[in-house]
Amino acid sequence: MTVVTPEGTPSMSFTADKLLLFGATGDLSQRMLLPSLCALHADALVPEKLNIIGTARSELDDDGFRNFAADALNKFLPDYRKSAIPGFLQRLTYQALDANQTAQFADLAAKVGPRQDGLAIFLSTAPSLFEPTIAGLQASGLADETSRIGLEKPLGTDLDTSRHINDAVASAFPEDRIFRIDHYLGKETVQNLMALRFANILFEPIWNAHYIxxxxxxxxxxxxxxxxxxxYDGAGALRDMVQNHMLQLLALVAMEPPSRFDPAAIRGEKTKVLRSLRTVAAGDTVTGQYRAGAIDGASVPGYADELGKPSATETFVAIKAHIDNWRWKGVPFYLRTGKRLPKRTTEIVVQFRPVPHSMFAQRxxxxxxxxxxxGIxxxxxxxxxxxxxxPGLDRGGLRLREVPLDISMEDAFAGPTKRIAYERLLLDxxxxxxxLFVRRDEVEAQWAWIDGVRKVWTDNGITPNPYGAGSWGPTAAIALAAKDGVAWHE
Structure with missing residues (x-):
C-alpha cells in the first residue's frame, strides 16, 4: 500500500512476503545474507509467511540451493542459532538465471509466484549487469508498484557511471522504493552516533568549530x-572505502540536527554536509600501495605480488578534508584507510580544543x-x-592525568542480542x-567529491607511495597530519 509522508512524498508501507536474492550463491550471500536471514527467522522477526527465492547463474534446483545454504549456515552461523537452520531452509527456493537473457526472467517471475503483500529484491551484481537486470525485472512484471529494490555497491566507478546506473534503476523504481545499501549504516555504533549527539545535552552544544x-x-x-x-584493482581504496563508508561516517559526525528521526530529515542533513565538502588540494592527500612485510608476525606479499603484475592502484589513502559551513569552518577532518595495516580497526576520534585558560599551569x-x-x-x-x-599531597607540584571514561557497548547492553549490520538492513x-539507506543525491554528492580527488591526483601526477605491510602507511601520511601538529590516533 502506498501512503504519503508529511513531506508529501509517497512511501511504500508494506511488509514483503517475498524476498528475491540476486547473487544468492556468492560470497556475500554465504557470509552475511543467509546467516542474517536465518538469525531473523530464529527470533521470529520476519513474517512467518516470508518466502526467500535465490537466483544466480549456478544451475541448482530447490534442494541443491538448500544444501548450499545449509553448508554456508553451518560454517558462518553461530552455534547457538544452528537449531533454527532446518526450519529456515524450508523458506528457500531457487531459480537459475542469466541476467543477460531477458526471456529467463519469465521463469524467475513464475518461481516468485503471486505476492499477497509485496516483493523485496536484494540486488548484488556487477555494474555491467544492472541495466539488463532492471530490464528483465520490468519485462517480467517483477518491478511493479508492489516491489522495492535494495542495491548493493558498487554503484558505478565515478559520477557519470553512477548516474547511468541510477537512471536505469529509476526507470523501473521510484526513489521511495530504492534502498541503496551501505552496510556501515547498519552497525550499532554508527547508529549510536546520532544518539550520542542528539540525545545528550553534554555534546551537541560543543559539537562545532569553537570547541573541536x-x-x-x-x-x-x-x-x-x-x-x-x-x-579491487579497478577500484582502489578511494572508491572502495572513502566514497561510501568513510564519507557516510563523516556526514553523520558533521550533519546538523535533523528535525525528526525519519529518512527524509536524516538523509537531507547528510546530503548538505557532502555538498559542503571543499575540493581537496594537492598537498592534502596521500596515496600508498603496500609492499611485502609482516602482519602479526607472519610474512605477507606485496600488492603487486598478490596481483601478479605491476599496478598503479592505491591500497592506502589519507586525506585532510574541510567542510565549508558555519559549524565546521577551519576544522580539518583527517581520513585514513588502507589494507595490510597493523590492526583491523574502524574508529572516529573527535579532538576537542584545550581549555582557554588553565589555572593549574602555575602549579x-x-x-x-x-x-x-x-570505536566501530x-x-x-x-x-x-x-x-x-x-591523588597525593602535591608537595612536588599538582599533577593532572588523563582518565578515560569507557563505555563498552557489549558490557552496557549485555542482554539484547548483538545484531550484525545486514540483519538490520535486510529487515528494514x-x-x-x-x-539507514542512501538517497540518490547523497551518492552523487559523494561521487562528485571523489572525482575531484582523482582529478587532483591526475593533474598533479600523484601516485602511490610504497609502504611496508604491517605499517601505518607511507611516511607522507604521518607528515600530512604532523604539519598541523596532529598525530594519528593509533
Whole structure:
C-alpha cells in the first residue's frame, strides 16, 4: 500500500512476503545474507509467511540451493542459532538465471509466484549487469508498484557511471522504493552516533568549530586482496572505502540536527554536509600501495605480488578534508584507510580544543584537551578522556592525568542480542524503512567529491607511495597530519 509522508512524498508501507536474492550463491550471500536471514527467522522477526527465492547463474534446483545454504549456515552461523537452520531452509527456493537473457526472467517471475503483500529484491551484481537486470525485472512484471529494490555497491566507478546506473534503476523504481545499501549504516555504533549527539545535552552544544580542533576517521584493514582481485584493482581504496563508508561516517559526525528521526530529515542533513565538502588540494592527500612485510608476525606479499603484475592502484589513502559551513569552518577532518595495516580497526576520534585558560599551569600541571573516541569495529565502544587530579599531597607540584571514561557497548547492553549490520538492513528492506539507506543525491554528492580527488591526483601526477605491510602507511601520511601538529590516533 502506498501512503504519503508529511513531506508529501509517497512511501511504500508494506511488509514483503517475498524476498528475491540476486547473487544468492556468492560470497556475500554465504557470509552475511543467509546467516542474517536465518538469525531473523530464529527470533521470529520476519513474517512467518516470508518466502526467500535465490537466483544466480549456478544451475541448482530447490534442494541443491538448500544444501548450499545449509553448508554456508553451518560454517558462518553461530552455534547457538544452528537449531533454527532446518526450519529456515524450508523458506528457500531457487531459480537459475542469466541476467543477460531477458526471456529467463519469465521463469524467475513464475518461481516468485503471486505476492499477497509485496516483493523485496536484494540486488548484488556487477555494474555491467544492472541495466539488463532492471530490464528483465520490468519485462517480467517483477518491478511493479508492489516491489522495492535494495542495491548493493558498487554503484558505478565515478559520477557519470553512477548516474547511468541510477537512471536505469529509476526507470523501473521510484526513489521511495530504492534502498541503496551501505552496510556501515547498519552497525550499532554508527547508529549510536546520532544518539550520542542528539540525545545528550553534554555534546551537541560543543559539537562545532569553537570547541573541536579536528576529527579523525580511520578504517584500517589487515587483509590484502582476499579474492577480490578483479574488483579491487579497478577500484582502489578511494572508491572502495572513502566514497561510501568513510564519507557516510563523516556526514553523520558533521550533519546538523535533523528535525525528526525519519529518512527524509536524516538523509537531507547528510546530503548538505557532502555538498559542503571543499575540493581537496594537492598537498592534502596521500596515496600508498603496500609492499611485502609482516602482519602479526607472519610474512605477507606485496600488492603487486598478490596481483601478479605491476599496478598503479592505491591500497592506502589519507586525506585532510574541510567542510565549508558555519559549524565546521577551519576544522580539518583527517581520513585514513588502507589494507595490510597493523590492526583491523574502524574508529572516529573527535579532538576537542584545550581549555582557554588553565589555572593549574602555575602549579606545574598540564591539562590535556579532551578526546572522544568512538570505536566501530572490531570492538564497539565509546571512550571520553577527561583530566583528573593524581591523588597525593602535591608537595612536588599538582599533577593532572588523563582518565578515560569507557563505555563498552557489549558490557552496557549485555542482554539484547548483538545484531550484525545486514540483519538490520535486510529487515528494514523487508519492512520498507529507508532511514539507514542512501538517497540518490547523497551518492552523487559523494561521487562528485571523489572525482575531484582523482582529478587532483591526475593533474598533479600523484601516485602511490610504497609502504611496508604491517605499517601505518607511507611516511607522507604521518607528515600530512604532523604539519598541523596532529598525530594519528593509533
Amino acid at each position: 580542533e579536528h576529527v579523525q576517521i580511520t578504517v584500517a584493514e589487515t587483509v590484502g586482496l582476499e579474492g577480490r582481485v578483479g574488483f 606545574g600541571a598540564i591539562a590535556q584537551p579532551n578526546r572522544l573516541v568512538i 569495529q572490531p570492538e564497539e565502544n565509546i571512550t571520553f578522556t577527561t583530566n583528573a587530579k593524581v 528492506l523487508i519492512e520498507g524503512d529507508q532511514t
